[in-house]
Amino acid sequence: VSGGVPDLAPEQLPLPVRPVSPSVEPPLAALLELTHRCPLQCPYCSNPLEMDRVQAELTTEEWCRVISELAMLGALQVHFSGGEPTVRQDLVDLVRHAREVGFYTNLITSGAAITRPRFLALIDAGLDHVQLSFQDAEPNSAVRISHVPNIQEKKLAFAGWVRESGTPLTVNAVIHRQNIDHIDAMIDLAVKLHANRLEVAHVQYYGWALANRAALMPSRAQLEFVTERVMDARERYRGKLVIDYVVPDYYAHQPKACMGGWGRQFLNITPSGKVLPCHAAETIPGMTFPSVREQPLADIWAHAEAFQRFRGTDWMPEPCRGCDQREIDWGGCRCQALAITGDAAAADPACAKSSWHAAMQEIAATASDASSQTDFRYRRMAAAPKH
Ligand code: FES
Numbered sequence: 364v365s366g367g368v369p370d371l372a373p374e375q376l377p378l379p380v381r382p383v384s385p386s387v388e389p390p391l392a393a394l395l396e397l398t399h400r401c402p403l404q405c406p407y408c409s410n411p412l413e414m415d416r417v418q419a420e421l422t423t424e425e426w427c428r429v430i431s432e433l434a435m436l437g438a439l440q441v442h443f444s445g446g447e448p449t450v451r452q453d454l455v456d457l458v459r460h461a462r463e464v465g466f467y468t469n470l471i472t473s474g475a476a477i478t479r480p481r482f483l484a485l486i487d488a489g490l491d492h493v494q495l496s497f498q499d500a501e502p503n504s505a506v507r508i509s510h511v512p513n514i515q516e517k518k519l520a521f522a523g524w525v526r527e528s529g530t531p532l533t534v535n536a537v538i539h540r541q542n543i544d545h546i547d548a549m550i551d552l553a554v555k556l557h558a559n560r561l562e563v564a565h566v567q568y569y570g571w572a573l574a575n576r577a578a579l580m581p582s583r584a585q586l587e588f589v590t591e592r593v594m595d596a597r598e599r600y601r602g603k604l605v606i607d608y609v610v611p612d613y614y615a616h617q618p619k620a621c622m623g624g625w626g627r628q629f630l631n632i633t634p635s636g637k638v639l640p641c642h643a644a645e646t647i648p649g650m651t652f653p654s655v656r657e658q659p660l661a662d663i664w665a666h667a668e669a670f671q672r673f674r675g676t677d678w679m680p681e682p683c684r685g686c687d688q689r690e691i692d693w694g695g696c697r698c699q700a701l702a703i704t705g706d707a708a709a710a711d712p713a714c715a716k717s718s719w720h721a722a723m724q725e726i727a728a729t730a731s732d733a734s735s736q737t738d739f740r741y742r743r744m745a746a747a748p749k750h
Contacts, residue, residue: 387665387674389437391628394444394642397426397454398634399744401447403473404510405498406739407537407572407579409642410446414744419635423453425656427460429632432660434464442469442494446634449477455484462489469494471535474521475514482521486528493525494533494562500548508542510741522556533560538589539579541737546589550596554604563593564609569643569698571742578739580730586614613727616720617688618695618711625673625697630664638663640670643698647707673697673708680708682716 399414421429430441441461448454449472461468469492470485495518498508502515511517525532534553538546546563553561565586566572566579581589593608600606612619622629622641631639636655639645645652650672653663664670672678676689683694695711703712703726704719712719 388627390433390630390664391438391623392440392442393433393438394442394629394631395426395429395448395457396444396446396631396633396642397421397448397451397457399446400450401445401473401742402450402476402511403447403498403514404741404743405508405537405571406575406741407539407566408742409567409570409572410742411570411643411645412574414446415634416744420451421634421636421655423456425636426453426457429636429655429660430457430461430466431464432655434466436661436664438466440467440469442471444471447473447476449481455481455488458485458490459488462491467491472496472521473509473514473518475509475511475517477521479520479524482524483528486530490530492531492533494535495522495525496535496537497549497552498537499542500536500545500552501542504542504545508739519556522558526557531560532556532558533562534558535562535564537564537566538581539566540581540585540731540734541579543581543585543589546592547596550592550600550606554600558604560605560607562607562609563589564607565589565611567609567612567699569646569702571740573702574740576726577730577733577736580613580727580733581611582731583614583728585731586611611727612696612699612711612713613723615713616715618692618713620692621696621699621711624693626664626670627674627693630670638667638669640673641696641698644669646698647701678708680710682714683710686716 398420399410400417433441443454443457448470458468468490470490471494474495497518498505498514505515506512522532534556536549550561568576572579593606597606626640631642632655633639637652638655638660639652644650650669652669653667673694679689679694683689695713697707699713700709700711701707703723710717712723714720
């Protein structure tokens with residue numbers, strides 16, 4: 364992948380930067396949250412509770428400049444995300460520009476807000492890959508979770524266009540207590556759609572999912588059931604369908620290397636241009652996140668306090684500091700440490716060595732026991748719950 368920049372309008376040219384620190388590797392990929400607008404209202408959305416309004420969104424020229432800066436920085440992939448990225452009328456232009464500057468481009472979508480001609484225009488612009496989310500395999504449940512009528516028909520039609528175009532397709536199935544019994548049907552759906560990859564991802568409890576934890580958390584027995592079904596399907600579909608599996612941290616014993624480690628491989632850019640080390644970083648109090656409107660991206664990546672704060676291993680407390688896994692899990696997830704312990708610098712409670720580990724498992728057991736709680740607090744721009 365080339366990092367070269369083709370002929371660009373002046374406003375699309377990268378801002379001048381200080382040299383990137385030699386000790387900081389370039390990011391592998393960037394998640395571009397083009398907008399927080401979305402026709403769906405999923406109660407586990409990873410967007411923040413307080414979302415950016417359309418008036419605050421970066422313009423087409425600003426996004427093109429940012430994409431050029433990312434290429435100059437040495438990143439290889441851009442993921443167009445949201446909200447629902449296809450509601451941006453300039454998505455085709457942004458994909459084309461990303462391809463022109465050498466990126467592998469991925470569209471993360473619900474498939475519910477795009478027509479066939481527009482999808483074909485994206486392919487024409489050079490879109491490389493599509494990741495399509497499903498709320499459930501069972502249509503009525505999918506409607507209830509997304510809060511959108513006829514959602515399944517729209518998604519199935521969209522998946523058909525993707526396959527017709529020969530574009531690689533990943534199906535993303537988000538699993539929680541209220542759809543967990545349909546795991547076999549979700550695997551069958553991915554097979555039927557000729558997906559190349561299926562991501563079975565248990566809800567991770569940040570943002571809206573944290574607000575809905577008691578309605579979403581599975582029991583340990585349900586988790587074990589899904590794990591067994593996924594392992595079985597991996598054997599059955601070996602060579603036909605790759606299945607990724609993301610377990611909920613609340614039942615884990617070792618932390619995951621969240622985002623591949625803070626400020627190591629990924630960055631998120633919000634609709635209004637704030638640059639974050641992860642999608643939930645804004646929940647951490649006392650941190651400020653620079654904007655691409657004010658500072659060159661390379662400068663932010665290499666030098667911003669928000670990226671330096673938990674980068675590498677120097678910030679780690681015990682037991683992380685002396686742990687032989689510290690350069691494997693990079694301390695786990697800072698946002699989860701904050702959500703459970705109140706301290707973003709604490710050991711991730713998903714780790715069995717954390718003094719909060721038992722408390723986290725207790726929270727999971729209590730939340731999963733609330734089987735009478737099935738009502739969702741839907742993701743709505745105007746109805747962000749107070750926190
Ligand atoms: Fe922020 Fe894991 S989500 S570090």
